[in-house]
Amino acid sequence: MAKFRTPEEKKKFREQQRRRKLAMYSCMAAFVLVVSFIIVKAVEMLAGITSTEVIVPKGALQQPNTDVVKQAESWSDYTGEVAQTINLVEPAGEMSMVQVMENGKVDISYFDDVLFLGDSLADGFKVYTRTGSLALKDSAAGYLTQKSTTPRTFLQPGVMVDAGSGPVDVWAVIEQKQPKKMYITLGTNALMSMDTETFIDNYRQLIDKIRRTTPDTIIYVTTVTPVTAWKGQEEPRMSFDRIYSYNQRITKMCVEKDLALINLYDVLKSSSGYLREEIAAGDGYHLTPTGYQQWLDYLISHTVYNPSNIYV
Numbered sequence: 001m002a003k004f005r006t007p008e009e010k011k012k013f014r015e016q017q018r019r020r021k022l023a024m025y026s027c028m029a030a031f032v033l034v035v036s037f038i039i040v041k042a043v044e045m046l047a048g049i050t051s052t053e054v055i056v057p058k059g060a061l062q063q064p065n066t067d068v069v070k071q072a073e074s075w076s077d078y079t080g081e082v083a084q085t086i087n088l089v090e091p092a093g094e095m096s097m098v099q100v101m102e103n104g105k106v107d108i109s110y111f112d113d114v115l116f117l118g119d120s121l122a123d124g125f126k127v128y129t130r131t132g133s134l135a136l137k138d139s140a141a142g143y144l145t146q147k148s149t150t151p152r153t154f155l156q157p158g159v160m161v162d163a164g165s166g167p168v169d170v171w172a173v174i175e176q177k178q179p180k181k182m183y184i185t186l187g188t189n190a191l192m193s194m195d196t197e198t199f200i201d202n203y204r205q206l207i208d209k210i211r212r213t214t215p216d217t218i219i220y221v222t223t224v225t226p227v228t229a230w231k232g233q234e235e236p237r238m239s240f241d242r243i244y245s246y247n248q249r250i251t252k253m254c255v256e257k258d259l260a261l262i263n264l265y266d267v268l269k270s271s272s273g274y275l276r277e278e279i280a281a282g283d284g285y286h287l288t289p290t291g292y293q294q295w296l297d298y299l300i301s302h303t304v305y306n307p308s309n310i311y312v
Contacts, residue, residue, distance in 0.1 A: 095251050099263035100302045107310040111139040118185035120147035133289045144170050150190040151202035178214045187224035192237050200249040223247045223265040226275040231284025260304050267298045
């Protein structure tokens, strides 16, 4: 039997029902808005991942180059399997799009006012130059290179390296010489001891310190070089995806800090992305004299354009 309600009670009951419905509809509307916001943000994130904005550093590409398809070919060598494995967004400007372009071969005298700074890979230039294996023997290039170094090594106060005739103070030499150009090769040792973000943070600090010490120097930064397939499988810290991740950060740093990128990775790799066996030393990541000659040939033909350079 229905409960008897006075007119006032009926009015109050209807008002309560109306408020309950309003509260329910408000909750539903809020839920729909939250879900819609989440969906929109997810779509925006996916759109950001699938599109890459190509940014060219001011100093690296001084000559116009319309052959964009050819420039991008080297990046297409990365397999879909690798891209899925590492699950990383491409850097702001792929290596092949940001790298210093070929614009004529310079005379070996171009390296007379160059300082090479880096690890044992860069130290190979010093070793093979002293033995007369490389044309750099005819230049006055300087070397601040030593095995087992990382960007952090060169940030240490009073850091010393063997420049060929005994230990020298790295920063005293840089300040004194004020080199016109510097080539930096670091990363292989960092793969073994540093996470990606610590590596690139130290690298940024190193670049900033160089710029404070010698502000007019053109800074060339070399990508981390590939290792052989067997080395990458044997040593997980030198895996394909880890080197790829390091090179992404290096490329992005070059864009942001207006550095000249030397894409040595593409010079030395095989079609599968690993270091070519015929130029690899026995440890799977250092180079033979032939590998260093190919490296030097690349440097000779890939420089920041300057009309005062002597081109041959």
